[in-house]
Amino acid sequence: MSQPRVLVVYHSVEGQTARIASRIVEVLAAQDLEVEAAEAASAPGPEGFAGVVAGGSIHAGQHSRQLTAYLTEHAEALNALPAALFQVSLTSADETPEKQAEAGQYVANLLAATGFDPDIVARFAGALAYTRYGFFKRKLMVKIAGRDSGATDTSRDHDYTDWEAVELFARDVAAYVLAGPD
Numbered sequence: 001m002s003q004p005r006v007l008v009v010y011h012s013v014e015g016q017t018a019r020i021a022s023r024i025v026e027v028l029a030a031q032d033l034e035v036e037a038a039e040a041a042s043a044p045g046p047e048g049f050a051g052v053v054a055g056g057s058i059h060a061g062q063h064s065r066q067l068t069a070y071l072t073e074h075a076e077a078l079n080a081l082p083a084a085l086f087q088v089s090l091t092s093a094d095e096t097p098e099k100q101a102e103a104g105q106y107v108a109n110l111l112a113a114t115g116f117d118p119d120i121v122a123r124f125a126g127a128l129a130y131t132r133y134g135f136f137k138r139k140l141m142v143k144i145a146g147r148d149s150g151a152t153d154t155s156r157d158h159d160y161t162d163w164e165a166v167e168l169f170a171r172d173v174a175a176y177v178l179a180g181p182d
């Protein structure tokens with residue numbers, strides 16, 4: 001019998017969401033699933049897949065146009081499948097209730113804007129990717145990180161992602177997809 005196919009669709013600006021998507025792909029593939037990963041701008045529709053994982057990062061308080069457009073266009077098909085969302089932001093690196101609420105609001109805004117209604121949602125802390133920023137973005141992020149007591153050493157990147165949480169999320173998704181429709 002052929003393995004159920006899962007689509008991992010994501011948008012990443014500086015690479016952290018792409019790295020998280022890759023880890024999710026590895027975990028899903030190790031759980032008897034066939035996995036296809038695609039960037040939101042060129043991803044296939046969800047038809048024919050047994051489940052979908054969508055992921056995107058927050059910039060200036062918002063998800064990307066690319067992920068938002070994909071989820072809007074395919075909301076109906078996505079909502080008929082086992083579907084999961086992961087969000088990547090620096091807000092989630094701060095565990096205060098205010099910042100957790102802010103990260104939750106980014107998710108709520110995305111779901112309201114697109115009509116996407118995922119079964120599983122995870123919010124991961126992202127990275128300060130200083131070595132991947134240009135001059136102005138680096139200056140801006142140092143200023144923001146300094147204000148929020150984040151790392152300001154620009155000689156290296158700072159990874160705040162909880163990779164164990166990423167793996168747990170992927171295993172949850174695998175179990176949910178393999179359980180099949182209710």
Ligand SMILES: Cc1cc2nc3c(=O)[nH]c(=O)nc-3n(C[C@H](O)[C@H](O)[C@H](O)COP(=O)(O)O)c2cc1C
Pocket residue numbers: 011012013014015016017018056057058059060061062088089090091092125126127128129137140141
């Ligand atoms: C220019 C810029 C703006 C950002 N704005 C926000 C923001 O408004 N809220 C937030 O929580 N994180 C913000 N971040 C942090 C990103 O979400 C974080 O760096 C994430 O790891 C980026 O993921 P990506 O590399 O997949 O795009 C911003 C990052 C950059 C570079």
